[in-house]
Amino acid sequence: MFIKRVLCKELAAHNGQVVELAGWVQLVRQVGRQLAFWVVRDRSGWAQVVVSGALALTALPHESVVAIKGKVVTSKSQQGYELQADAVTILAEADELPFELHLAEIKAGSEQILNHRVLSLRHEHNQAIFHIKAVVAQAFRAHLVAAGFLEVQTPKIVATGTEGGAELFPVQYFEQTAYLAQSPQFYKQMLVSAGFERVFEVGPVFRAELHNTSRHINEFTSLDLELGFIDDAGTLMDLETELLQSIFAAVNEKCSSELELLGATVPQIKRIPRLALAEAQTILTSEYGHPSPVGNLDPAGEKLLCQYAERTWATPLVFVTDYPTTVRPFYALSKREAPELTHSFDLLFRGLEITTGGLRIHRHDELVQALLTRGLNPEAYAFYLEAFKYGAPPHGGLAIGLERLTARMLGLDNLRQATLFPRDRQRLVP
């Protein structure tokens, strides 16, 4: 039972003892016929193993899996100790590799790296990214559980799209055509109305977007929350600010070595500035001569606005608020004093939108009217509308893209780098 083995990072604590180590042979340095140095890697890190005598003749391809029994001794190696191998068991021999893992960076193109994803994930940079990503998701949950939110699982096979039919993947569901959920939007609102009041979900969402850019993947993880008995989008922005403070604090605390390895710095946030969309557009025109599309920002504008926030308020984050009703979904709540605008916001982080949120319509008749105004058929939304028939509180919520947040936090160029097995326009494997 190898589960009782000692991990690489624990070796130092076993100095002078005979232990068993198990892992991948990342590098073999042969020093004559009677001596070799192996770099062995496991989930905790790596260790140097001295292989001498007949054992040094073991012809072992890189990335083969071994169990090694030996004595821990102090040495002049980088770590100050090493393992002197007495016995080696080969658990699995590797084929010739498409690229090596012992270099500071993988020497291969991005497609090659994704084609051989299991191999590329073994690189210490990738190990670090996904350890951090896990901490982000866990900190999101911990913050919300402490704030009285209930964790839920909502269906991913749904009868109707959230936004009226575009960008949906069809599923053959027995005799019916169903769709993959673009977001848990409807269901999280329904669960607020179902009396849970405060709910969150960490789960997959699916978007049949045709874009194939560094900013898009077709399946990603959404950090969703929704809460009742609020009537101000500012409450949501306050909540997201505290949530990001918790997440960044957890990453700083638990992942310092990973951050160092990746050369990444997690921001300190006090208050995140809030700009109405109209203000943001004015700033982009006056400061950068960059016009924006009607009622929105474009990707270049998002980047410039983050530069502006960095320069003006020394923060990499900025909320953009008050989007027009025309660019928001039918369920977005309009402002009473300015019905052409909604109680809504996006959050930009280092040039990329990572959140959309806002208040929602909570009255049945207003929702029906909002659907009709957009030419949508209320009958197709009957299961959703019913949630507002029997008393739903005023409510709102937001969603954070886990891959987008992780990628911006770590300065990764492409969302695929923050996705174990990305799905895009062309890629369905591995």
Next chain:
Amino acid sequence: MFIKRVLCKELAAHNGQVVELAGWVQLVRQVGRQLAFWVVRDRSGWAQVVVSGALALTALPHESVVAIKGKVVTSKSQQGYELQADAVTILAEADELPFELHLAEIKAGSEQILNHRVLSLRHEHNQAIFHIKAVVAQAFRAHLVAAGFLEVQTPKIVATGTEGGAELFPVQYFEQTAYLAQSPQFYKQMLVSAGFERVFEVGPVFRAELHNTSRHINEFTSLDLELGFIDDAGTLMDLETELLQSIFAAVNEKCSSELELLGATVPQIKRIPRLALAEAQTILTSEYGHPSPVGNLDPAGEKLLCQYAERTWATPLVFVTDYPTTVRPFYALSKREAPELTHSFDLLFRGLEITTGGLRIHRHDELVQALLTRGLNPEAYAFYLEAFKYGAPPHGGLAIGLERLTARMLGLDNLRQATLFPRDRQRLVP
């Protein structure tokens, strides 16, 4: 901003103060024209509100949402205190209800309860079930994080089914046909090989099973784990035992009032007995005259075996081990000393299988051979097989159905009762 309101369960701490309460009016008891008692419910519980004078004339349908300003006073009510309303704001008025929520049980059929799911979820029994379910998922994660497991998200849109094509939902993925993942099986194994060694996932799985029974739903939540560097299925059973101990302890600690409300008792586990399938079948024949299908147990047999375990060892849980190779998937590892049997197990809990687990084949050539033996085409599994080409450790894992575990823990007859919005042969909404 109602977010600063006082919750029902906090009222007692505000005795003598003027506070604001917000929630659903579950029951109105009119006592003449000048006096009414309302039961108001929020996510924390309920409180009695005394409505007098002109306010008592408010004609308010049950389940309407209100905000009430008033003074907390001691009273002869069940709780010992109540709120004397000074002002009532109606936030949303409810339509006529298909069933009431203030009774000990909802008086409606199971289809009706699911058709009006948002309403039925408001019943205190259902609130309790989903609070417990959330604690189960959180305790699963906490135990595994502490044991060095990494939380992962694997793709739900996949190119190939795990078991060779049956029971898959097809997805139109741009120009290709893809499928919904039946389990994260392939990906969790690939991630062990990707150097993470120990991974877990809490996520949706999809099974196009035609069965429409209390034991089947077509989308459910799988608690999956996989770990490397083990060579004994016993290690997995030990791990699952500890995991269930942690989960049951967390539920006992955090959900005592919910358990009491549901009349449920969470078992104390020391050791879970382990029976080889052949032994289990012999017991079923000799003790109950119940023959089993070849190489397996049937649902009636699973129930009888749990009765036997309860009677013999005073435990509601029993592992059944050593399933034949013919009834397990191609990746199951056969026993060297008895190649017709696998290193595998199921866990039965109060009459229902809640887990399947076992050791897996970790050598590329053996996997290819296992596919060929079953008439499967290795080319269709190329992305999976590659994970075993470059050195994969011996490994194994298991999966627990979250709804099955929750339902058996709470003595619920039907998995749908432990599912917010169940998907089955007929049901795609709400």
